[in-house]
Amino acid sequence: MNLVNIISILIVLVISAVSSDQSPPADSVVLTPEVNENDAETRKDCGCQKTNREKAVPGEDTLENNTPKVESSVHGTEDSQPRRSETNVMVKVHTDETENFVGTDRPFLVADGEGPARKVTLDSFWLDVYEVSNADFQKFVEATGYVTEAEKFNSSFVLELFLSEKIKKEITQSVAGAPWWLPVPQADWRHPYGPDTSIADRMDHPVVHVSWNDAVEFCQWAKKRLPTEAEWETACRSGKHDRLFPWGNLEQPKGEHRMNIWQGDFPTSNTEEDGYTATCPVTQYARQTKHGLKNLVGNVWEWVSDWWAVRHSSSQPTHNPTGPETGTDKVKKGGSYMCIKSMCYRYRCVARSSNTPDSSASNLGFRCAADSLPDYLRSDDFLESMRSDDSESISLSTSDRVQDEL
Ligand SMILES: [Ca+2]
Ligand SMILES: [Ca+2]
Numbered sequence: 001m002n003l004v005n006i007i008s009i010l011i012v013l014v015i016s017a018v019s020s021d022q023s024p025p026a027d028s029v030v031l032t033p034e035v036n037e038n039d040a041e042t043r044k045d046c047g048c049q050k051t052n053r054e055k056a057v058p059g060e061d062t063l064e065n066n067t068p069k070v071e072s073s074v075h076g077t078e079d080s081q082p083r084r085s086e087t088n089v090m091v092k093v094h095t096d097e098t099e100n101f102v103g104t105d106r107p108f109l110v111a112d113g114e115g116p117a118r119k120v121t122l123d124s125f126w127l128d129v130y131e132v133s134n135a136d137f138q139k140f141v142e143a144t145g146y147v148t149e150a151e152k153f154n155s156s157f158v159l160e161l162f163l164s165e166k167i168k169k170e171i172t173q174s175v176a177g178a179p180w181w182l183p184v185p186q187a188d189w190r191h192p193y194g195p196d197t198s199i200a201d202r203m204d205h206p207v208v209h210v211s212w213n214d215a216v217e218f219c220q221w222a223k224k225r226l227p228t229e230a231e232w233e234t235a236c237r238s239g240k241h242d243r244l245f246p247w248g249n250l251e252q253p254k255g256e257h258r259m260n261i262w263q264g265d266f267p268t269s270n271t272e273e274d275g276y277t278a279t280c281p282v283t284q285y286a287r288q289t290k291h292g293l294k295n296l297v298g299n300v301w302e303w304v305s306d307w308w309a310v311r312h313s314s315s316q317p318t319h320n321p322t323g324p325e326t327g328t329d330k331v332k333k334g335g336s337y338m339c340i341k342s343m344c345y346r347y348r349c350v351a352r353s354s355n356t357p358d359s360s361a362s363n364l365g366f367r368c369a370a371d372s373l374p375d376y377l378r379s380d381d382f383l384e385s386m387r388s389d390d391s392e393s394i395s396l397s398t399s400d401r402v403q404d405e406l
Contacts, residue, residue, distance in 0.1 A: 046266065046344030047178020048301065048336065049353045051157040051361040052329075088128035088136060088222075090373060091291050093235050095122040100234045101241050102321075103312065104350045113310030114350045117241070120230050121319045127227060127235055128367035129292050130282035131206035131300055132218060134199045137189060140218050149211040150188040150360045156209040157361040158184045159338065161267055162193040162278060180267035181361070192362055193278070204281040206300045206365040212330040212357035215303045215366040223376065226305040227369035229352070230321045232333050236296050236349035238289050244348050246288035246296055251341075258285055259298030261347050262340040278337055278362070297347045298339070300365035301332040308354035329354035336363035 099119045107114035140146060150156035160168065160180050167184065175181040186195035189209045192202070199205070210218070212226075219225050227235075237243045245251065247258060257274040264271040275284075280299055288296050296302070306323025308331050316323075323331065331354055335347030346353060355364070 047181050050175045050178045051181050052356045052359045088130050090126040090128055092126050094124045100239050102230050102233045104242050108345055112352055120321055125231055126370040126373050130294055131365050131367050133204055133282050134207050135203040137207035140221055148214045149358050150209040155183050155185050156187040157181050158187050164196055167194040205279040206282050208362050208365050209360040211360045212303045219368040223374035224368035224370040228322050229304045229306040229331050232304050233349055260337045261298045262338055266340045266343050297334045300363050301336045302334050303366040304331050304333055306331045330357045338363050
């Protein structure tokens with residue numbers, strides 16, 4: 001047996017061993033996507049999936065002494081309930097019970113589980129027009145006294161570029177494989193780039209350093225919920241098959257920036273061609289979809305409700321799918337201001353990543369969904385404000401009203 005044959009056998013054995021850890025239930029069929037020839041160009045990794053709490057923490061004592069417990073009292077008294085002006089504008093995403101697709105048969109990042117394409121049907125739902133802002137989250141905290149998991153752990157992940165020299169000198173750890181991510185003591189939603197920063201001039205920016213558990217608590221307080229991955233992706237694609245971006249397939253139609261991603265040399269320099277190095281206001285840029293949604297792709301990653309898996313079982317329901325029943329990580333969608341095509345081509349509608357539900361970082365936020373518009377948002381004033389915001393609901397499916405700009 002020559003050396004080539006021995007190596008080939010070893011590779012097969014390694015692949016088999018890895019696959020066996022992720023085997024689906026015996027009664028289901030694993031759907032396997034085709035490999036895209038471009039995948040090799042886009043396998044470099046920004047490390048967004050590595051900002052999990054177990055990857056790097058300031059010290060075991062800190063972790064043990066700050067084991068987070070999700071507050072259950074935040075939905076309690078009448079005084080703590082949200083009022084209309086305190087929450088995000090929502091639009092109705094009509095799906096008309098027709099078939100939509102999630103996933104793609106032409107994945108760029110196969111290992112992320114972008115493929116294959118799967119047919120789904122969804123009930124119509126409501127979705128926040130904007131990512132949840134610092135102003136939104138502050139009102140939630142003021143009303144409930146909620147303490148985020150980053151505050152309980154006394155640490156969250158921040159890109160090194162954004163830290164002051166003083167703070168950097170105090171940090172001795174980084175994330176394996178993504179050394180530009182540092183676990184920063186006292187980084188939290190009020191101190192997005194370390195304890196010597198604040199949100200005073202960023203109240204209209206998306207809240208960051210919120211875990212999946214924190215996001216669930218906020219949405220419940222606001223009488224909403226997190227969107228499922230299928231809902232988020234269907235809204236992003238406007239019902240179109242294999243649409244790359246919410247507005248079409250061109251990253252910059254007519255040279256216009258429509259999202260906040262990274263330009264320059266990641267992670268050391270940013271030329272700010274889209275206007276921002278880090279987060280931008282949640283209202284920034286033209287609306288990304290005809291129904292008015294802004295910053296779905298880019299700005300901050302957005303938690304969705306599904307558990308993470310990279311293999312999609314055919315035993316999953318196709319109507320209102322909610323993802324795997326269990327898991328260790330939760331899915332996040334949309335990419336962030338740290339995404340650049342050469343390192344992290346994840347600002348596409350089908351792209352996806354994950355973190356453990358207690359993780360948080362300076363580029364990870366969320367928006368909420370709802371089965372129906374919450375009662376406190378049903379006033380005439382509110383509906384009028386929606387119309388003036390030019391974000392009326394539209395049908396996404398058969399009428400295909402969204403103009404593709406190719
Ligand atoms: Ca940018
Ligand atoms: Ca986003």
